[in-house]
Amino acid sequence: MADRVLSHEEAKAFYDRFGRKQDLQRIYEDPAIEVLLRHAAFESASAVVELGCGTGRLAARLLRERFPSHATYLGLDISRTMVELTRARLEPWADRAKVQLTEGSPGLPVADRACDRFLSTYVLDLLSEEEIRLTLLEARRVLAPGGLLCLASLTFGQTLPSRLVCRIWTTVHSLRPQLVGGCSPLRLEAFTGSDWRVLHREVRCTFGICTEVLIAS
Ligand SMILES: C[S@@+](CC[C@H](N)C(=O)[O-])C[C@H]1O[C@@H](n2cnc3c(N)ncnc32)[C@H](O)[C@@H]1O
Structure with missing residues (x-):
């Protein structure tokens, strides 16, 4: 884990x-997102947060x-710019897709057992x-x-080249976290403990940048 994280x-x-500019990260994110899509069964989702x-x-x-036509979506983000971009993008589905600005605290503005992804x-x-x-x-x-927990996160290198990329990334993060968007590698599995049953876990590396995909119930 990083020594210092960005404040909210x-x-x-x-x-x-x-x-x-976030969309430029698709170069290394998309292959991992494909893994997530293969295992998260969004075709049977009814309420996604x-x-x-x-x-x-x-x-x-x-x-x-992917979603069935009745499925609802709620997007949450701390950034007003991101909320506005998402609202504009989801305009065609405005009747069932909502986006909300948050303060960044872990508390979610969602009722107990209200979603299935x-x-x-x-x-x-x-x-x-x-x-x-x-x-x-x-x-x-x-x-x-x-319901399913569907996560993707930067993780540690798996091979010599990806370990080197990871080392450079974490060094940059420790000097100035903003240069890497505040993101630093972690191991998601270390956080799921006995509360979650891991259904799928896979690490996908693209250009030496590794992502851990984890689906759990
Ligand atoms: C690296 S981007 C990832 C965006 C998107 N999920 C993707 O995969 O392309 C991180 C996003 O999380 C948002 N964010 C950062 N901290 C947050 C927090 N504490 N609560 C909610 N959103 C947060 C940022 O504004 C940004 O939109």
Whole structure:
């Protein structure tokens, strides 16, 4: 884990500025997202909550290609720029897709057992260990029985080249976290403990940048 994480104010300021540029990360994110899509059974989802929806790129794809026509979506993000980008992108599904600005605290504005998918990609790697634990407790609270936790996060290198990339990444992060969007590698599996049953876990590395995909119930 990183020695220092961005404060909520710093994360908000960074992503308010970064905005649409987030989609450039697709180069290394998309192969891992494909893994997540293969295992998260979104075709049978009925209510999906996404923490840190970014520009809404994944949400739009899910609404267009995967969700049943009755499925609802709630995107949450700390950045006003990201919330506006996602709202604009999800306009065609405005009747069932909502986006909400948050303060960044782990508490989710969602009722107990109100959703059947809790989705978060490249967000937990921005948070402190304590916030990750609290976020997973919240995910457990809002998921209905049988619901799925669907996560993707930066993780540690697996091979010599990816370990080298990871070393460079973490060095940059320790000097100035904003240069890597505040994200630093972590091991999601270390946080799921006995509360979750891991249904699928896979690490996918692209250009030496590794992502851990984890689906649990
Ligand atoms: C690295 S981006 C990932 C965006 C998107 N999920 C993706 O995979 O492209 C991190 C996103 O999480 C949001 N974020 C950061 N900290 C947050 C927090 N504490 N609560 C909610 N959103 C947060 C940022 O504004 C940004 O949109």
